[in-house]
Amino acid sequence: MNKIVITVLGLVLLLGASSFMQDPKKASITRGQEVYVNYCQSCHMEKGEGVDGSFPPLAKADYLMKDPKRAINIILKGQNEEIRVNGKVYNMMMAEQSYLTDEQVADVVNYISNSWGNSYKTLITPAMVKATRPKE
Template structure:
């Protein structure tokens, strides 16, 4: 009996100790990423797919880390205002129209960007609401 109480105490100490090892920044990233996944599922996944592979030549994939890196500061604008015309991804030309998601708030867009740019083979870290707010001032 005594032994098991001791064991539970040790376990508890590990859990508490372990979680406090995560910095505030890491926690914030996890918060963004987790909600970002849910927002992606309800706003983006129909076309871009659960694996981010898109659909044939109709909807472009989100697996091109070079495109996503190069256009990181335009991603918020693309989500908010939509995208029309030719784009080149992984050497393929896509020509279509992505609908605007004007109803999404800055923080929701930030969460989606954090999710996308850290999934499907991408690893770019947190992109927070403030960054999105800045991005949206300079839409092309």
């Protein structure tokens, strides 16, 4: 009887502890939403729809989903060239956001690439951002 009680208690503790452990990708996406609201939403809008002719959409963005790592480069280095997103041409200037930490950049890219119809399986990590960041 004692073995059964100990086993059941062990399972309860194990299941309870696992609920406190969050999937790293989900945690990154959650943090990334806050970064997006604070730094990106004013141009790309609340649901990533962008502004036609001015700011490209991030929602269901073929340009982004071809290589979400491209977003790391744009965030860190800015963008000042013509791009085509979902069949529309955008020729906008985006200032670099290099003041964001590696974790903030990774988090916001994970958020963007897994929201509004986007689905990217790979977890973007702060190490990937660090490797992309221009050397000073």
